Amino acid sequence: MTTALVIDDEPAICACFESLLRDMGCDTCVAASAEDGLKLVRQQSFDVIVLDVRLPGMDGLAAMSMLREYSQAPVIVMTAHGNLSTAVAAVQEGAFDYLPKPFELDHVTSVLQRAISESAARPPSASAMAVGTTGGDQLVGNSLAMQHLFRQIAMAAQHSAPLLITGESGTGKELVAQAIHRHSARSNNPLVAVHLASLSEALLERELFGHTVGAFTGADSASAGVINQANGGTLFLDEIGETPLHFQVKLLRTLESGEFYPVGASSPQNSDFRLIAATNVPLDVLRSADHFRQDFFFRLATIQISVPPLREHAEDIPELAQRFLQLHSPDESRHFDAEAISWLQQQPYPGNIRELRNIVISAATASSEHTIGVAALTAATSAAAVSLPPSAEPQSAFQQAARQWATHAIAQKQPNPLQTASEIVEAELITAALKETNGNRSAAAQLLGIHRETLRDKLLKQNVGG
The missing domain is CATH 3.40.50.300 (P-loop containing nucleotide triphosphate hydrolases)
Structure with a gap:
């Protein structure tokens, strides 16, 4: 009979895997710590091992090299707290697959079936690939969407x-x-x-x-x-x-x-x-x-x-915003208050992370406060924050929005308001044209009434559509 080992300190997770593996005809052993798992691996052979990263005592990644000394069974690593470095480290240590929690049962079942079917054919001395440092990673996030992205990156790097x-x-x-x-x-x-x-x-x-x-x-x-x-x-x-x-x-x-x-x-x-x-x-x-x-x-x-759009992992916005703030500001203790973070998480972000970064940097530049609040954010994005009457005709609504923005910009003595307004409108027109044409730049240029090379130059200048 096929045998499996599940190493996790959460009883509910262990019960879930026991049920899945039982339906697949597997005899399953459970260990609540890496140390207990290593004892079982020394005593008997397994066809597949499921290993959590966060465990009491020795963590799962540290245990992987020791598991390899006694078993060549495929190791499926899972975690609810991973980042890109965790995913890459798991793959480097020879993980068969990497499962971010919470996971879908259909996907877990598929991974288990592949691991079991390939267990006998697995090379006896699989070695980790040679890689460079992981210290420079700039991708951050703890959301499930980002965990899946980290997994894809780790697997693709092989x-x-x-x-x-x-x-x-x-x-x-x-x-x-x-x-x-x-x-x-x-x-x-x-x-x-x-x-x-x-x-x-x-x-x-x-x-x-x-x-x-x-x-x-x-x-x-x-x-x-x-x-x-x-x-x-x-x-x-x-x-x-x-x-x-x-x-x-x-x-x-x-x-x-x-x-x-x-x-x-x-x-x-x-x-x-x-x-x-x-x-x-x-x-x-x-x-x-x-x-x-x-x-x-x-x-x-x-x-x-x-790569997921920011709206699909808005729970990562607080971490991203703080990172951008620290990268821009020499004072690493500057931060956003709770109301500002809530405001940031409610924005639509058609420009995704690039737009969030620009908002944070604009607010940090305009504000001298140690704790940055909503006022600084709304001032930095006043054009986007203007609310339009739903019944207004497009052109009159645009004129009203422009009037409100202009009044605010002049009252606040914003630098170069004419240039800023021109750049905002131009960027929005280009974005709308690219969206309408599904990214076809020739068609977008035709809609805008400009040559394709002119559109290309504007995209380079404004860093839009990249």
Whole structure:
């Protein structure tokens, strides 16, 4: 009979796993501490081990290496208090999977079935991958949504397959890419990031593949492209949904063969890199888009990670806000009062974490108070805080909102109010156009009545839509 060991100090969790494993035909032993679990592992063999991180006495992560001395059974790690470092440490120690609490029974059952079915075929000496330091992590959060993201990052860091990160603008897709690289076997080599929206079609190929001497007018010397620079490391391409079809063909060929041709070259070069790409275009839209090749999509999205919008983990806002405040303010003891935190958690944040960061920094700059209250926050976001009469016509409502904001800005003697108002309106128009066109910049530019290159320049300047 298949045997399982559950190590957890919560009786309800142990009973849940005992019931699940019993239905799967497993004989289950339970231990309330890592020390008791190690005693059982020394006495008998198990086909699967379920291990909590927070335990009385020795914690689960510390126990994993000792478990490995006596058992090669797949270890499923679970925790209600993990962060990215916890998830990565569990995977580094050889965890079969990482389950954030609370978990869905269907998912747990699937993980247990996979662990049991693969137990016999598991290599006898699985070793942890080599990774760099974990000290620089910038992703924070204790919500279930972030726990799932940490798990995905930890698992993705074990592989070198191409990876596609999706998520709304401002959710932190580049931070996810950085974390995956930092915890991967490639961490000692460079992470090269390219924001494709900043490159015209004429520059795109030269930037990525490089060029030879004389490849075009003004090419007086050869230049290595970013694919060559990322050799041994990771190449991060942001705004991948904006790439032209002919470029997708060339990049697909490089992904499959490792070979590429610099502009003007007659012989190929080689580069061993991992590609991580990101887009704020929803996957279903990207797959059905006429300007995105299906074969390129499936090769690119070998592994997929979706970064949750801030509204789906609003419980992380207090920690995020305090972190941004401490990063901006030299006085580490500055903080928000309870009413301010409540106000922050109630905002919609269409710009996600980037918007929250801007609000915090604006409030911290405008206020000299040690404890920052709602007044400083509302002053920093007065345009967004203006309430509009629901029955008003759009143009008159806009004029009324503008009038209220202008009156407040002038009364408060805000610096450069004309420029600020122009930037706010322009950013909102661009965001609305991109949302209406599902991220298609050419169509958004047409709606706005400007050239696509002009839109690209405005996005770079305002850091919108990235």
